[in-house]
Amino acid sequence: xxxxxxxxxxxxxxxxxxxxxxxxxxxxxxxxxxxxxxxxxxxxxxxxxxxxxxxxxxxxxxxxxxxxxxxxxxxxxxxxxxxxxxxxxxxxxxxxxxxxxxxxxxxxxxxxxxxxxxxxxxxxxxxxxxxxxxxxxxxxxxxxxxxxxxxxxxxxxxxxxxxxxxxxxxxxxxxxxxxxxxxxxxxxxxxxxxxxxxxxxxxxxxxxxxxxxxxxxxxxxxxxxxxxxxxxxxxxxxxxxxxxxxxxxxxxxxxxxxxxxxxxxxxxxxxxxxxxxxxxxxxxxxxxxxxxxxxxxxxxxxxxxxxxxxxxxxxxxxxxxxxxxxxxxxxxxxxxxxxx
Amino acid sequence: xxxxxxxxxxxxxxxxxxxxxxxxxxxxxxxxxxxxxxxxxxxxxxxxxxxxxxxxxxxxxxxxxxxxxxxxxxxxxxxxxxxxxxxxxxxxxxxxxxxxxxxxxxxxxxxxxxxxxxxxxxxxxxxxxxxxxxxxxxxxxxxxxxxxxxxxxxxxxxxxxxxxxxxxxxxxxxxxxxxxxxxxxxxxxxxxxxxxxxxxxxxxxxxxxxxxxxxxxxxxxxxxxxxxxxxxxxxxxxxxxxxxxxxxxxxxxxxxxxxxx
Numbered sequence: 018x019x020x021x022x023x024x025x026x027x028x029x030x031x032x033x034x035x036x037x038x039x040x041x042x043x044x045x046x047x048x049x050x051x052x053x054x055x056x057x058x059x060x061x062x063x064x065x066x067x068x069x070x071x072x073x074x075x076x077x078x079x080x081x082x083x084x085x086x087x088x089x090x091x092x093x094x095x096x097x098x099x100x101x102x103x104x105x106x107x108x109x110x111x112x113x114x115x116x117x118x119x120x121x122x123x124x125x126x127x128x129x130x131x132x133x134x135x136x137x138x139x140x141x142x143x144x145x146x147x148x149x150x151x152x153x154x155x156x157x158x159x160x161x162x163x164x165x166x167x168x169x170x171x172x173x174x175x176x177x178x179x180x181x182x183x184x185x186x187x188x189x190x191x192x193x194x195x196x197x198x199x200x201x202x203x204x205x206x207x208x209x210x211x212x213x214x215x216x217x218x219x220x221x222x223x224x225x226x227x228x229x230x231x232x233x234x235x236x237x238x239x240x241x242x243x244x245x246x247x248x249x250x251x252x253x254x255x256x257x258x259x260x261x262x263x264x265x266x267x268x269x270x271x272x273x274x275x276x277x278x279x280x281x282x283x284x285x286x287x288x289x290x291x292x293x294x295x296x297x298x299x300x301x302x303x304x305x306x307x308x309x310x311x312x313x314x315x316x317x318x319x320x321x322x323x324x325x326x327x328x329x330x331x332x333x334x335x336x337x338x339x340x341x342x343x344x345x346x347x348x349x350x351x352x353x354x355x356x357x
Numbered sequence: 358x359x360x361x362x363x364x365x366x367x368x369x370x371x372x373x374x375x376x377x378x379x380x381x382x383x384x385x386x387x388x389x390x391x392x393x394x395x396x397x398x399x400x401x402x403x404x405x406x407x408x409x410x411x412x413x414x415x416x417x418x419x420x421x422x423x424x425x426x427x428x429x430x431x432x433x434x435x436x437x438x439x440x441x442x443x444x445x446x447x448x449x450x451x452x453x454x455x456x457x458x459x460x461x462x463x464x465x466x467x468x469x470x471x472x473x474x475x476x477x478x479x480x481x482x483x484x485x486x487x488x489x490x491x492x493x494x495x496x497x498x499x500x501x502x503x504x505x506x507x508x509x510x511x512x513x514x515x516x517x518x519x520x521x522x523x524x525x526x527x528x529x530x531x532x533x534x535x536x537x538x539x540x541x542x543x544x545x546x547x548x549x550x551x552x553x554x555x556x557x558x559x560x561x562x563x564x565x566x567x568x569x570x571x572x573x574x575x576x577x578x579x580x581x582x583x584x585x586x587x588x589x590x591x592x593x594x595x596x597x598x599x600x601x602x603x604x605x606x607x608x609x610x611x612x613x614x615x616x617x618x
Contacts, residue, residue: 218470218472222472222473222475223470223471223472223473224462224464224471224473226473227451227455227459227462227473228459228460230448230450230451231448231451231455231459233450234448234449234450234451235446235447235448235449237444237446238446238447238448238456238459239448239459239460241430241440241442241446242446242459242460242461242515243430243431243434243460243461244459244460301448301449301450302450
């Protein structure tokens with residue numbers, strides 16, 4: 018031993034500079050999205066100094082974005098595998114509507130609370146199975162089909178009309194408040210934080226979670242090292258569906274109803290939040306914290322524009338601009354990083 | 358000395374196509390065997406049988422003198438046969454230690470859940486790389502930050518991390534920059550000192566002559582020739598690849614290759 022010369026990085030950039038760049042890249046990867054949140058917050062504060070930082074307004078932002086936060090969290094896991102789930106908005110609606118329909122039918126509340134989870138997970142499993150065992154060429158196609166199927170089912174079981182009135186127990190997660198140190202904190206905030214923590218532990222600290230990243234990075238490498246790629250993918254889509262169902266439960270609670278148009282286009286908001294949060298659309302890259310920041314950016318932007326009485330159409334335009342700007346910046350940064 | 362791996366009379370047909378026909382192979386512990394042959398000579402099929410990807414149609418495999426049958430690559434890994442791919446089958450977005458232990462991570466129990474023991478994996482990976490004399494800035498680096506040669510070194514480290522006794526390498530230098538080839542070859546030489554056997558498939562005779570102890574040639578799915586490296590020269594081996602066993606000049610097809618047609 019001791020005869021092999023060290024394998025060194027094939028680069029002419031001095032090591033110190035290289036590692037400084039690498040460290041900066043990692044730092045931006047990890048915390049870049051939080052920077053955008055800070056910018057958004059500052060902007061909001063300057064524009065609406067009297068309203069923005071009130072507890073009421075902050076609670077409002079969280080309450081309104083809680084359902085998006087769960088959708089984005091599920092979408093994020095799918096995007097890490099280099100997949101996409103277009104069906105989450107429809108899954109949300111189907112879960113919500115199933116709960117409302119069963120509520121009218123007199124099903125007791127503990128079962129009602131379980132319903133959206135079961136419906137969401139079932140939809141997710143079907144997506145995953147279709148993708149893997151049926152060998153659909155791309156998740157876009159499987160979940161596009163599911164987008165239509167779930168929306169159609171939602172209309173079918175409700176006759177296309179909203180159903181309102183849910184038991185208080187069912188509404189609690191989405192609409193309840195708990196008093197923390199004298200502050201009224203929405204229960205949905207706790208739900209979101211706990212879900213994000215759980216997914217963070219899953220992705221960073223379990224074998225299956227690391228395999229999710231490996232699949233996104235190089236599915237071939239995952240396969241040859243004995244990772245069960247198909248089973249992992251089915252699990253990820255199932256979890257995504259489950260979170261979409263959970264999201265439906267929160268929205269049902271907040272609106273005290275199930276309505277057939279719920280979550281139309283929400284899949285695109287979820288994808289936007291994930292991308293703004295710094296995850297790579299090509300898989301393998303991104304953090305739970307980033308997704309949380311992405312959701313906050315969208316929530317704060319809507320809040321700011323609402324407070325400032327800006328026409329709702331501008332919201333769409335601005336979200337579009339932010340998505341493009343964030344990704345353009347990311348591409349630029351990577352190019353600088355790899356050029357050195 | 359019991360050979361690390363012995364194959365006797367391996368044959369493999371895919372439908373009517375005979376890919377391999379009665380091939381023998383033997384590798385001793387700590388020996389590097391080069392396998393050469395033209396495209397379609399059966400090298401890849403042979404490696405896929407040895408690594409458990411395909412079951413042979415006929416023939417026998419002995420590991421340390423005991424007969425084995427593989428239903429999957431996992432079975433082959435269990436008896437210490439590992440594969441290193443030319444296309445660097447690594448996940449660039451994961452750390453070095455995560456790639457080395459991918460699919461076989463150490464875990465620790467925390468209440469009801471089993472968590473990856475990142476600290477143990479990092480420490481074990483570092484120890485293993487040190488053992489193999491592979492130098493990287495940090496085992497916590499992402500693999501995508503490494504050069505091609507370093508990545509191949511990580512792939513080789515992965516193949517030897519779990520008591521790999523026989524490492525099969527399919528064109529391990531094909532994707533590398535010229536200046537990195539030598540380093541990877543030196544690493545292969547180093548494996549010998551750990552008693553690890555290597556089966557090296559390569560088109561590059563430079564690689565074969567630099568690192569191998571013995572070389573064997575396949576032609577049309579059969580053994581054509583075999584010799585200790587000290588006993589052959591480059592032209593002879595080139596002749597073998599073209600199916601020319603005897604001299605150096607005009608191709609002189611041995612009878613057995615005619616049978617294989």
